Amino acid sequence: MRTFILFFSLNFLCTSLWSQLQPGFDKEEYIEMLVLASRQGDSTWWKGMPEPKRFERIYRSRELGLKNRWDLWYSQEDNTAVISLRGTTADGDSWLENFYSGMVPATGEIAVSNQEKFAYKLANDARAAVHGGWLIGMCHLAADILPKVDSSYRAGVRNFMVTGHSQGGALSYLLTAYLHHAIKDGKLPSDIKVKTYCSAAPKPGNLYFAHDYDYMTRAGWAFNVINTADWVTETPMTVQSLEDLNTTNPFKDVDVALRNQGAITRSVIKRIYNKMKNGLEDARDEFIKYLGERAGDEVEKKLPYYQREEYEKSFYYTRAGHIITLLPDEEYYKQWPDNASMVFTHHLLQPYLYLVMKW
Numbered sequence: 001m002r003t004f005i006l007f008f009s010l011n012f013l014c015t016s017l018w019s020q021l022q023p024g025f026d027k028e029e030y031i032e033m034l035v036l037a038s039r040q041g042d043s044t045w046w047k048g049m050p051e052p053k054r055f056e057r058i059y060r061s062r063e064l065g066l067k068n069r070w071d072l073w074y075s076q077e078d079n080t081a082v083i084s085l086r087g088t089t090a091d092g093d094s095w096l097e098n099f100y101s102g103m104v105p106a107t108g109e110i111a112v113s114n115q116e117k118f119a120y121k122l123a124n125d126a127r128a129a130v131h132g133g134w135l136i137g138m139c140h141l142a143a144d145i146l147p148k149v150d151s152s153y154r155a156g157v158r159n160f161m162v163t164g165h166s167q168g169g170a171l172s173y174l175l176t177a178y179l180h181h182a183i184k185d186g187k188l189p190s191d192i193k194v195k196t197y198c199s200a201a202p203k204p205g206n207l208y209f210a211h212d213y214d215y216m217t218r219a220g221w222a223f224n225v226i227n228t229a230d231w232v233t234e235t236p237m238t239v240q241s242l243e244d245l246n247t248t249n250p251f252k253d254v255d256v257a258l259r260n261q262g263a264i265t266r267s268v269i270k271r272i273y274n275k276m277k278n279g280l281e282d283a284r285d286e287f288i289k290y291l292g293e294r295a296g297d298e299v300e301k302k303l304p305y306y307q308r309e310e311y312e313k314s315f316y317y318t319r320a321g322h323i324i325t326l327l328p329d330e331e332y333y334k335q336w337p338d339n340a341s342m343v344f345t346h347h348l349l350q351p352y353l354y355l356v357m358k359w
Contacts, residue, residue, distance in 0.1 A: 021080065021159045021193045023220030025324055027359060030225060033082070033163040033197040034356070036073055038349050040086040040168070048350050055082055059148060065112070065140030066097040066133070066302060068171070072148055080159040081152050083145060085175065087166035093302055098167060100133035100299050101236045102292020103312040106177075106209050111305045112140050121185070122177035122205075123212035129312040130174060130205035131236065132292065134167070136299070136306065138174040145175070153189060162196040165349060166232060169201025169224065173213065173320060180216045196321070198224040200347055202235045203317035207244070210320035217321060225324040227355055229338070229346035238317040239287060241280040287315040326355035 032054060038046035039057065055073035063069050067089055073082040088094045106128035109119040118139040122130060149160065162179070164172040176196040182188040196217070201224045204213075213222070226233040242251050251273075292311045300306055328336075328346075336351050345351070 021161070021195045023195070025220065025223050025322070027356060030197050030199075030223070030324075030356060031353065033084075033161065034165065034199060034349060034353055036071070036082060036084045037087070037163060037165040037168060037199060040069070040071065040084065046349065049353060054078070061141070061144050064144060065137050066299070067091045067094040068097075068137040068141050070141050070145060072152075074152075074157075078159065079157055080161060081149075081157050082161045082163060083149075083175070085141065085162070085164035085168040085171045087164060087168040094167070096295065096298055096302065097133040097137050099291060100131075100136070100295040101315075101317075102132045102288055102296065103129035103206060103314050103317075104132045104135060104309045105312065106130050106205065106212075108309060110136065110139050110309070111307055112143050114305045116143065118143050120178055121181045122174060123181075123209050125208045125212055128206065128209040128212055129314060130209055131170065131317075132296070132308070132311070133299070134170045134174055134204065136303070137167075138171050138178065141171065142175060142178055149179075149188070149192075153192065158191055158193060160192060160194050162194060163199065164201075165199040165352075166201070166347065169198035170204050172196055172198045173201060173204035173224075176217065176222055177209075177213055184216075194221065196222040198222070198321060200226060200230055200232055200352060202232055203238070203319055205318075205320065206312070206314055206316050207318045210318045213320045214322075220322065222321045223324050224319070224321045225326060225352065225356065227326045227328065227346050227352055229328045229332075229336075229351075231343070232347045236291075236315075236317050237287065238315060239280060239284045240316045241284050241314070242277055243281075244314055244316040284313075284315045288313070291315075324359075326352065326359060328355065329358075 032052065035049055035052050036055060038049040054075040054077050057071050057073050059072035061070050069086040071084040073084060088098060106122040107120065109117045112118045120139055162172045162176050176194060179188065179194050183190060183192055245251065288311055296308045332355065336345050339345055
């Protein structure tokens with residue numbers, strides 16, 4: 001730990017000017033984050049990706065939870081640290097984290113070992129809910145990240161960036177929410193600045209989480225960069241039932257809404273309404289059964305200390321954060337054509353780099 005703090009202190013003293021993170025999407029900033037994410041894999045993974053320009057990696061964690069890992073990078077040029085979260089690997093445990101998508105409350109605590117529970121707060125709204133598998137990953141990672149944030153801060157670092165591609169982007173959503181609320185609640189220093197670049201991230205939680213996240217990171221402090229040809233950003237699969245609507249809505253009491261209609265009209269509309277309502281609820285319950293309860297059984301086999309929370313009666317996933325849209329053109333499809341046998345073609349780092357260079 002002394003060596004870690006000394007590294008930051010020496011670099012901080014060598015920094016001639018104090019540089020503050022600035023809000024707003026910065027193309028060159030995102031490219032550098034994409035490059036750092038590429039270094040989570042071997043040379044075959046980052047083939048064709050440039051070398052990092054500003055940052056040097058100073059820490060790599062061991063694998064945590066369901067095969068999660070993170071890197072800490074540092075730039076002496078502007079005294080900024082980057083928390084880079086690894087995406088999905090080929091390991092079955094890593095994929096289990098994606099499939100375990102029952103929604104759980106955005107505030108609570110989970111066990112991250114036999115001896116330790118990690119308390120988290122990702123939103124103020126009690127209705128906010130997030131992806132169960134990625135919450136497990138975020139909590140395991142955050143328990144390792146926070147000591148490094150503390151030692152970096154004590155060495156003079158105030159600027160922190162959070163980034164990750166794919167699953168790493170989903171984890172970045174949740175970690176960003178955690179850090180912002182920790183700062184707001186006085187658990188982290190108030191002069192820490194956090195800026196986030198999710199990349200190719202799927203949907204992290206429900207609409208109430210998204211509202212809280214969007215408000216908290218307003219004015220340009222969090223982005224999700226998506227390639228519109230990339231199917232991963234369209235997941236998890238989602239069902240919006242009537243219970244997902246705000247409390248004040250015309251569907252809450254259909255009898256009241258139809259009271260001025262004739263008897264035949266009421267009967268017809270009520271029958272259609274019930275079919276729609278029951279169909280949506282049945283679909284939602286099937287998602288919860290298989291991607292919540294059944295997948296949760298497998299998670300408990302991998303992490304015996306994990307005690308799952310009661311799932312929210314919802315499977316309504318939505319986007320969050322400011323979306324930066326990368327739109328493929330004719331030249332793009334010449335290099336990366338649609339291919340049913342290569343389903344991750346549009347999800348790889350190289351297509352994202354190509355598109356953002358033209359953005």
